[in-house]
Amino acid sequence: MANTNYPLYETTVFEDFRVMTENAAKKFPDKVAISYKKSPKDSDTVKVTYTEARDYIRHMGTELLHMGLSDKHVALIGESSYKWICSYFCLMSIGAVVVPIDKDLPVEEMASLISFADCEYVMYSKVIEEKIMQMKGKLPKVKGYISMSKAKLDGAIELFDIVAKGRERFNHGDNIYLNYRIDRDKLATIVFTSGTTGKGKGVMLSQKNIVSDMTQGMYNFAITPKTMNVLPPHHTFGSTVNFVGHYSQGSEIYISSGLKYMAEEIKEQQPSHLILVPLFVEALYKKMWTAAEKSGKADTLRKMIKTSNMLRKIGIDMRRKFFKSIIDGYGGKLELIICGGANLNQDIIDTFDAIGITVLNGYGITECSPLISCNRNKYQKKGSVGCPIIGESIKIRNPDENGEGEICVKGPNVMLGYYKDPEATEEAFDEEGYFKTGDFGRLDDEGWIYITGRLKNVIILSNGKNVYTEEIEMEISKVFGVNECVVYAGESELLPNKEVIVAEIYPDFDALKEKEITDPQDYFEDEIKKINSRMVSYKAVKMVRIRNEEFQKNTSRKILRFAIDKSID
Helix, strand or coil: CCCCCCCCCCCCCCCCHHHHHHHHHHHCCCCEEEEECCCCCCCCCEEEEHHHHHHHHHHHHHHHHHCCCCCCEEEEECCCCHHHHHHHHHHHHCCCEEEEECCCCCHHHHHHHHHHCCCCEEEECHHHHHHHHHHHHHCCCCCEEEECCCCCCCCCEEHHHHHHHHHHHHHCCCCHHHHCCCCCCCEEEEEECCCCCCCCCEEEEEHHHHHHHHHHHCCCCCCCCEEEECCCCCCHHHHHHHHHHHHHHCCEEEECCCHHHHHHHHHHHCCCEEEECHHHHHHHHHHHHHHHHHCCCHHHHHHHHHHHHHHHHCCCCCHHHHCHHHHHCCCCCCCEEEECCCCCCHHHHHHHHHHCCEEEEEEECHHHCCEEEECECCECCCCCCCEECCCCEEEEECCCCCCCEEEEEECCCCCCEECCCHHHHHHHECCCCCEEEEEEEEECCCCCEEEEEEHHHCEECCCCCEECHHHHHHHHHCCCCEEEEEEEEEEECCCCCCEEEEEEEEECHHHHHHCCCCCHHHHHHHHHHHHHHCCCHHHCCCEEEECCCCCCECCCCCECHHHCCCEEC
């Protein structure tokens, strides 16, 4: 690993979304910007160059300005697609306020968000047209609907026609799009948070927030020539990091056909790096070891990893040769995974590193556009979520004797506030103007961030001690046969006012069966006792609950903690 003098990378600096798309076309005119398949079964991949994407965005923007969409709130709803990305970039470039909404929400909730965000237009994809048709009469503020495909909805305008009209105007000298003045400080998007511990909020971000987050963030790590998008577009990890960050740097973005096709498409499309949440990285890790166990090569793999690590200590790196068969299973070119969204077990990071794939664990939150920090390509610290991006200040609020407290952030990437919620906005900032993340952690002597847990998930015991549930969950996740685990304080009906630390586990039943483990309850209780013996007594898990189905999650694959029944019979 490099030392603390590890240099900053070169990055592409841009002021706003229009500058980004225009500059990218000048710098990478014939490079593939976005690729995808029209159908998962297609053998051919559609490839769109930076010049072609720029022209599509220009033409769309020209007509949308004539339609009066500048400054209007526009709901953007659909799956990740070429048209979704271009629509997002275009709406930003004409000064509209983009409201990305989860396509999988129930109709009533979707309609509520559209109304709450004061949307006057709805731009949508084919997959949710039925929901749009059900909502139409419930959205009195909406003046127009724009369909990304052939429209069934009465009165809806098709994006194809908008682009065609804009192309004709632009080709005849209409420069309304290029001449439009973008105010990068004003409200540009309202992003609704996931709400894993309760109801989400509408985070207000400006173009300055998003642009600074990516231009300043990209100094810290280097992306490779091709990535594959599997993240939902309505969250900032997907829209900012995967789309804006990669588009601006000239990286090809292949849009996956869906999670069920992910493994197959990684092999076929051969991405050189991936942007993933921990759940996906854990799935790749488990799949690797499951395949090794089934083939009877798990012990050999462990020995090879040990040998490879020893050779690396003396300057000999044989990883791409030793583990070629595993890397070929990921397409043969995968060298980097950038991971964020939740804690990732260090053992997983170390194992991927041992076989030749670098995992950069990072930290972000919607209110910070989202990137706050990330480990670096050739400089990582075990257990850390990395160093802050350039131009950002981090402090620990009310630190305890161990230096742990609430992580607070100040910088140009920090949100404008919460939409229509001045009380929550005021509460979110401290007296010095720092945003209070709600995450507990500490800083080391170089300013790198270490996260202890989420403020809302902390169990405060009657003796005043704090128990960070994520710390215990991380230990339990290392136990063989654990698919998912959530730790919480159970509310016992039999023991009023008595807190019980509970570990609720969703096992990998197939893996347990392979090992001939027939009683999961007894097995996990024994394993938890071993974990308890390594921890201070007040952190001991007193009850183990086994569940037969996975935890309920949002579309970012984060467990919805508020949906868990914590009562104990």
